[in-house]
Amino acid sequence: MAYVATLISNPSAPALTSEAIHDARAVLPGAQDPVVLAAEIAVDIHFAPELGADARALADAVRAALGSAPIDVVVQLETGRRKRLFLADMDSTMIGQECIDELADLVGVKAHVAAITERAMRGEIDFEPALRERVALLRGLPAGVVADVLRDRISLTPGGPELVGTMKANGAYAALVSGGFTLFTGEIANRIGFDEHRANTLLIEDERFVGAVAEPILGRDAKLAALVELRDGLHLAPSETMAVGDGANDLAMLQEAGLGVAFHAKPAVAAAAHARVDHGDLTALLYMQGYSRDEFRTV
Structure with a gap:
């Protein structure tokens, strides 16, 4: 072959x-x-x-x-290199930051929260309880700070708009599927051009975070389920799908995809994924589908 x-x-x-x-x-x-x-x-x-x-x-x-x-x-x-369904993680994949760490910085606990995030992404602790623990530390923070964080602290990973724009121009459907929060995925999906976004919902009361997230939490199993649901809904073969992520909660989704890409990922994720990007930006996912630079588009 x-x-x-x-x-x-x-x-x-x-x-x-x-x-x-x-x-x-x-x-x-x-x-x-x-x-x-x-x-x-x-x-x-x-x-x-x-x-x-x-x-x-x-x-x-x-x-x-x-x-x-x-x-x-x-x-x-x-x-079958060119894929028709694309699912992407957000934090440290489509953007360069972890949103919860940036929120935690506003209440003076970034180092503590970032350490938990790192352990969860490495697969050393379960994602769901780790998320509940970190969100609890945000209790009382004004929800309006999200706009400031998006404006001042969050940057798109180079190549993201070209990746999504080019795949969509060639008939693919793109979904942002994050263990983060809808307050962020909505804006990031819009900036990049995703067709839809799925994430967790931070609970708010009197315009402040209550320190909890709506259940059930979107984690490893939900990311896998999203891939299967969208694939079946679009009547695609498994080989026609691509997923990208960096953490342990992405691994089931990456392994189910026709091409699962570990992007600047934690070692265990990079070792288990079909493909790995350690040096390039997100346009690497276009090159591996056989697109040339002059075929790139943005939404």
């Missing part, structure tokens, strides 16, 4: 040299000439491994050949 290896560097620091491409081709059986998707940023290398080849093992072999070069490697079958 025909496979393709996609080599991707960060557009802000192009690192894909001819030497790197040569080294990658040397370990790929039957490697063809590279197809340039973006000069010095991304190429496809089509090749034909033996029957029963393991895509992860092949990707690891290419990474080993590249040494310390800041280049991501994704190996997959040639067919």
Whole structure:
């Protein structure tokens, strides 16, 4: 069967040299000439491994050949690369921050909350009780501060608008599915161009947070359920779906997707996902679908 290896560097620091491409081709059986998707940023290398080849093992072999070069490697079958359903985590994926940590900073407990967030994202503690514990510390905080946090503290991850815009321009449906809060996902989904968003609801009374979140909590199982629901509702095959995230609560969703991508993820997540992006921005998810730079769009 025909496979393709996609080599991707960060557009802000192009690192894909001819030497790197040569080294990658040397370990790929039957490697063809590279197809340039973006000069010095991304190429496809089509090749034909033996029957029963393991895509992860092949990707690891290419990474080993590249040494310390800041280049991501994704190996997959040639067919069915372009996906029709895209689900994305928000915090530390589509945006560069953890929203709850930024809210906690306003009440002087950011370091404490961030430590809990980190443990939850690594899978060291269960997500749901960890979220309840962190939200309790926000009790009494004016709900209006969310607008200030969105304006002053939250930044989109580079490549996000291009990723969603290009996939939608080619017929895909995009959903932002977060273990965070609807007060944030609504604005972020609108900025980037998602078709819908799902997240947890912070409870508010007299315009202040009560220190609790509506149950049931949207966590690992709910993210997986959202993927299955949207996939079945759109009558898509599992192979036609893509998901991206960075934390342990994303892993079930990533593993169910046709292509699950760990984005600058915690080690256990990166090790278990189908593909990993350690160096690039979110446009890496377009290159691994075979899109060239001149096909990029924004909503």
